Amino acid sequence: MIRFLRIAGKRLLGAVPSLIGVIIVTFLLSHALPGDPAVLFAGPAADAASVAQVRAHLGLDHSLPQQFLTYVWQLAHGDLGQSLTTGQPVMTDLLQRLPASLELTLVALIFAIGVAVPLGIWAATRPNSWIDHLCRGTVTVAAAFPTFFIALLLVYVFYFLIPLAPEPVGRLNDVYFDAPTTITGFYLIDSILEGNWQTFGGALAQIILPAISLGLFALAPIARITRAAMLQSLASDHVRTARACGLSRRRILITYALRNAMLPVVNVLGMVFSFVLGSNVLIEDVYGWPGVGAYAVKAVISSDYAAVQGFILMMAVLYILLNLVVDLLSMVVDPRVKFEG
Amino acid sequence: MSDTSLISRTRYALSENPMTLLAAILFALLIFCAVFGPLMAPYSPLLTNEGARMHPPSWLHLFGTDALGRDIFSRVLIATRLDLGMAISAVVISFVIGTALGAMAGYWGGWVDAIFGRVMDTIMAFPLFVLAMGIVAALGNNVTNIIIATAVINLPFYGRFARAEVNVRRDLAYVEAARMGGNGAVRILWGHIVRNILPVMLVQASLNMGWAILNAAGLSFIGLGVRPPTPEWGIMVSEGASYIFSGEWWTFVFPGGALVIAVFCFNLLGDGLRDIVDPRRRT
Numbered sequence A: 001m002i003r004f005l006r007i008a009g010k011r012l013l014g015a016v017p018s019l020i021g022v023i024i025v026t027f028l029l030s031h032a033l034p035g036d037p038a039v040l041f042a043g044p045a046a047d048a049a050s051v052a053q054v055r056a057h058l059g060l061d062h063s064l065p066q067q068f069l070t071y072v073w074q075l076a077h078g079d080l081g082q083s084l085t086t087g088q089p090v091m092t093d094l095l096q097r098l099p100a101s102l103e104l105t106l107v108a109l110i111f112a113i114g115v116a117v118p119l120g121i122w123a124a125t126r127p128n129s130w131i132d133h134l135c136r137g138t139v140t141v142a143a144a145f146p147t148f149f150i151a152l153l154l155v156y157v158f159y160f161l162i163p164l165a166p167e168p169v170g171r172l173n174d175v176y177f178d179a180p181t182t183i184t185g186f187y188l189i190d191s192i193l194e195g196n197w198q199t200f201g202g203a204l205a206q207i208i209l210p211a212i213s214l215g216l217f218a219l220a221p222i223a224r225i226t227r228a229a230m231l232q233s234l235a236s237d238h239v240r241t242a243r244a245c246g247l248s249r250r251r252i253l254i255t256y257a258l259r260n261a262m263l264p265v266v267n268v269l270g271m272v273f274s275f276v277l278g279s280n281v282l283i284e285d286v287y288g289w290p291g292v293g294a295y296a297v298k299a300v301i302s303s304d305y306a307a308v309q310g311f312i313l314m315m316a317v318l319y320i321l322l323n324l325v326v327d328l329l330s331m332v333v334d335p336r337v338k339f340e341g
Numbered sequence B: 001m002s003d004t005s006l007i008s009r010t011r012y013a014l015s016e017n018p019m020t021l022l023a024a025i026l027f028a029l030l031i032f033c034a035v036f037g038p039l040m041a042p043y044s045p046l047l048t049n050e051g052a053r054m055h056p057p058s059w060l061h062l063f064g065t066d067a068l069g070r071d072i073f074s075r076v077l078i079a080t081r082l083d084l085g086m087a088i089s090a091v092v093i094s095f096v097i098g099t100a101l102g103a104m105a106g107y108w109g110g111w112v113d114a115i116f117g118r119v120m121d122t123i124m125a126f127p128l129f130v131l132a133m134g135i136v137a138a139l140g141n142n143v144t145n146i147i148i149a150t151a152v153i154n155l156p157f158y159g160r161f162a163r164a165e166v167n168v169r170r171d172l173a174y175v176e177a178a179r180m181g182g183n184g185a186v187r188i189l190w191g192h193i194v195r196n197i198l199p200v201m202l203v204q205a206s207l208n209m210g211w212a213i214l215n216a217a218g219l220s221f222i223g224l225g226v227r228p229p230t231p232e233w234g235i236m237v238s239e240g241a242s243y244i245f246s247g248e249w250w251t252f253v254f255p256g257g258a259l260v261i262a263v264f265c266f267n268l269l270g271d272g273l274r275d276i277v278d279p280r281r282r283t
Helices: A002-031 A037-042 A048-058 A064-076 A090-125 A130-144 A147-161 A187-194 A197-234 A237-244 A249-283 A292-301 A305-333 A336-340 B003-016 B019-040 B072-108 B110-124 B128-139 B143-169 B173-180 B185-221 B233-246 B250-277
Strands: none
Touching: A002 A037, A002 A064, A002 A305, A002 B110, A002 B128, A037 A048, A037 A305, A048 A064, A090 A130, A090 A187, A090 A197, A090 A249, A090 A292, A090 A305, A130 A197, A130 B250, A147 A197, A147 A249, A147 B185, A147 B233, A147 B250, A187 A197, A197 A249, A237 A249, A249 A292, A249 A305, A249 B128, A249 B185, A292 A305, A292 B128, A305 B128, B003 B250, B019 B072, B019 B250, B072 B110, B072 B143, B072 B185, B072 B233, B072 B250, B110 B128, B110 B143, B128 B143, B128 B185, B143 B185, B173 B185, B185 B233, B185 B250, B233 B250
C-alpha cells in the first residue's frame, strides 16, 4: 500500500510539467502572437475605451514575462476573465456547464469500452474467421464516420424517420420531466439518488444518441488493440498451462488472458480520451447539449477569446487528470506497472 | 528490399486483405476528382437558382439542390480538392518537420532530446482537436491557419516515431562505419538513417491522413477557417444540418458521405501499406 501511494505520488508529480506546459501554451497562444491581444480579448464590438480597460487588466503594457506572471496570478485566483457573450466570469460559465459535458463524455467512454473490448476478445478467440473480419470491418467503417456527421445521421434516422429517440433538446426534455436536484451534477446519478426513475429514464433516453455518436470513433482503436493484445496473451505459456490443467474457458479468457492483455488497452485510452474530449465541441450543438463544447463553439464564432482560452485550459487540465486516473487504474489492473514506475 | 520481394509481398498483402485493393481504387477516384473535379462539375458551385431550391436528387441534380438552389453534386465534387488539399498539406508539413526534429532528437540525444520531448509532451497534453481550435481562434480564421493547426497537432505522431526509430539505429554497425568513414552528422542522418525509416514513416503518414481530413472538416463544421459560400464538405454538412427536421436529407448526407469515403479510403490504405512495409505491427 505504501508502495502504491509512493508511486501514485510520483505519477501526480509527473503531471506537473504537463500542467506547466499547458499554461505556457495557452498564454503564448493569446499573448505572443502577431496582433494585439487587447483587441482579441475585448472582442469585435469593442471601442477604444474597453480595449484600454482590457489592456490594463491583463497588464499588456508590461513585458512578456511580467504579463505571464499576471496571467498565472489571475489563474491561481480562478480568474479566467469575463465572457463577452454571457457577461459572466468565464470560470462560472464553464463550471456551470461542465457536469453536462462530463456526463456525456463518461457515458460515451463506457459505451466505447463496453462494446469494443468484448468485440476485440471475441475476434481474438477466432482469429481470421469471418467473425474476426466482420469485427474489423465494422470498427474500421465506424472510424471513418466524422463524429458530427454520425450525430446528424442518428438524429435523422432515429428521431425524424423512426421516432425511437426523444427530441434532441439537451439533457432532459423539461416539458415532461423535472431536472433532479443537483448533488453530483450528473442527471443519471442524481435521479437515482433521488429515487426518481421517471427522470432517470428521460435523461437516459436523451443521452443515448449523443453518447453513441461520441463513442463510435473510439471503437476501432480499442477493439483492435484488444484483439492484438489478447492474441498475444492467448498464445502465451501460462494460458497453455491453464488450458492443460483443464480450467474453464471463461476462467482462462477473463482471469488469465484478459488481465494480462489489459495494459496495452489501458495505454490506448489516452488517445481515446483526447479524441472524445475534443469531439464534445462537434456534437453538443447538434443535440442541444448544454455543455462546455457548445459554449466554446459559440465563443469561437463570436470571437469571445477569454471564453475560448478558458475552455482550452479546462479541457487540457481535464485530460491530464483523466490520464492520471487511468495511470493509477492500470496499477490496480496490472501489478507489474508498480515495479516499472 | 528487392523489387521482386516488394511485388510478391504486395501480392500477398492484397490477397490477405482484399480491402486494400478497394482502398487503392477509391484513392485513384478521389485524386481524379480532386484534379479534374472543377472541369467535370455540371454546374458552377456558386450558381444560385431561385427556381430550383431544395430539389431532391434527380437526373438533373444528382445530389439535389440546397436552400439557394445550388447543385450539391457540383459542390461536393469541387470540394474534393480543398478538403484533400488541406489534409495533404498539413500531413506533409508535420511529416517533414516532425521527422527532421525527431531524427535530430533521436540522433543527438541529450538536451536536444530533452527539449524535443518536452515540446511534444506539451502538445500531447491537450485534447488535440481543442488545441487545433485554439490555434485557429488565435491565429485568425482562414484556411492557411487550419492547415497550420492540423500540422501542429499531428507533429508528435511523426516526431516521436522518428525519434524512436533513429534512436535504435544510431549505434548500429553500418552507421558506425559511416561515421568512421568521415561523414558528418547531417549526411549520416539523411543518407544513412532517415532513408531507412522513410517507408515506416510513410505508413504513419497515410494512417494519419484520415485523421487530418476529419480534423480539418471538423474545424470548418464549427465555423472556423473555410467561409461560405466556398464549397467544403464540413461546412456543407453544417449548412445542411438546419434542414434535418424538415427531412431534406440530401443537403448533409452527400457531403458527409464524401468525407466518410475519403477517410475510409485513407485508413484502409494505411493499414494495407503497413501490412506490406511492416507486417509485425498489424493489429
